[in-house]
Amino acid sequence: MNWINFGDFLEMGGYGLYVWGSLGMCAATVVAELMVIRFRRRLLAQEAGDERATEEHTA
Amino acid sequence: MKSINWFHYAAPQRFYPLAGRLVPWFGTLAVVLTAIGLYIGLWVAPTDAQQGEAYRIIFVHVPTAWMSMVVYLAMAAWAAIGLVFNSRLSSMMATALAPTGALMTFLALWTGALWGKPTWGTWWVWDARLTSELVLLFLYIGFMALHSAIDDTRRADRAAGLLAIVGVVNLPIIYFSVQWWNTLHQGASVTFTEAPSMATPMLMGMLVMALACWMYCIAVALARVRLIMLERERHTVWARQALGTA
Numbered sequence: 001m002n003w004i005n006f007g008d009f010l011e012m013g014g015y016g017l018y019v020w021g022s023l024g025m026c027a028a029t030v031v032a033e034l035m036v037i038r039f040r041r042r043l044l045a046q047e048a049g050d051e052r053a054t055e056e057h058t059a
Numbered sequence: 060m061k062s063i064n065w066f067h068y069a070a071p072q073r074f075y076p077l078a079g080r081l082v083p084w085f086g087t088l089a090v091v092l093t094a095i096g097l098y099i100g101l102w103v104a105p106t107d108a109q110q111g112e113a114y115r116i117i118f119v120h121v122p123t124a125w126m127s128m129v130v131y132l133a134m135a136a137w138a139a140i141g142l143v144f145n146s147r148l149s150s151m152m153a154t155a156l157a158p159t160g161a162l163m164t165f166l167a168l169w170t171g172a173l174w175g176k177p178t179w180g181t182w183w184v185w186d187a188r189l190t191s192e193l194v195l196l197f198l199y200i201g202f203m204a205l206h207s208a209i210d211d212t213r214r215a216d217r218a219a220g221l222l223a224i225v226g227v228v229n230l231p232i233i234y235f236s237v238q239w240w241n242t243l244h245q246g247a248s249v250t251f252t253e254a255p256s257m258a259t260p261m262l263m264g265m266l267v268m269a270l271a272c273w274m275y276c277i278a279v280a281l282a283r284v285r286l287i288m289l290e291r292e293r294h295t296v297w298a299r300q301a302l303g304t305a
Contacts, residue, residue: 002106009101013112018177022116022170023097026123029162033279041286045302048293052304 069148071288072297078281085278092271099264107261116174118264121248122272124167127195128230130160130276134202135227138220148284150216151291153223154206155284159276161199168192179243187236188244191229198226212291 003009012019068074100118107114134156141150171189172182183189202219209215237246248257249265257265292298 002102002104012115013106015111015113015115015177018113018173019115022119022173025169026119026166029166030275033159033162037279037282037286041289044286044290044293045304048299048302048304051293052299 089274096268104260113177118268120170122269123163126272127164135223138223151287164196186242187240191233
C-alpha cells in the first residue's frame, strides 16, 4: 500500500498537479468525444426527421 | 469450421448492425481494463526510486502515445484499401479513426508535457521525438481539414486518403527518433528483443492500460463509423429505417 490516507493519495508525493492533470485531461477528452458522437447522432436523426416531414408535406 | 465471408460486411447496411453489436463489447472491455489498469497503476505499483510518484503518468502517457501511432497506421491502411478497391466502407473507417487518433496524439503530448515539467524542468523541447509526435497531430488535423474542405465525399476520401498514406513516413521517424538522434526523451521502455527493465507491477499496469486504450479506440471508431454511415447514406432505405424515419 502506497498511501496513508486519501489526502496523501491526492498529493501524489508533491506531483499531484502533474499526475491528476494527466489523468483528468484523459477523462475529460474521452467524455467530450463520447458526447460529441451522441450529439451528432441526435442531430442527424432530427434533420432526417425534418427532411422526411418536408417531403411528405410537398408530396 | 464455417468460414466467414468478410466481403459480406463490406456493404454499409450489413456492417452497420454488426458494428452496433460489437461496440458494447469493446466498450465494456475498455471500462473494465481501465479500472484494473488504474488499480494496478495507482495502488499496486510501487513509488519509483528516481522520479517519485511523477512516473505514474506513464500509465496514460505510453498507451496514448502507442495508440496515436497504431490508429494512424490503421487509418492509412483503410485509406489505402479505399483507394485501391474504391470501397466506400474502407474510406469511412479511415475517416472514423482520424478524430480518435488526433485525441490520442493530443493526450500523448499533454501528458508528456506534464511529465516533462517535473522531470526535465520544461514543458516542451524541440526534440526529435516530441517534434515528430507534434507533426503526427498536424497530419491528423490536416486529414480532417482536407476531408471536410471537399464537398464531394468520394473525392474527399481520395484526397485525404492520399495525405494519410504519404504521412505514414512520419511513423518510423517517431518510433526510431530516440535512436537516430540524441533526444531528451528516453529510449523505448519496452522492446520485443530485451527483457523489460521495469518492475513487474509497473509493466503490468502499463500493458493493461495499453489494452484498455486499444479497446476504447476500437469501440469509439466503430461507434463513429456507424454515425458516418448514417450521415452519408441517410437517403437510403436502410439508413432511414435505422434512423427511425422510414
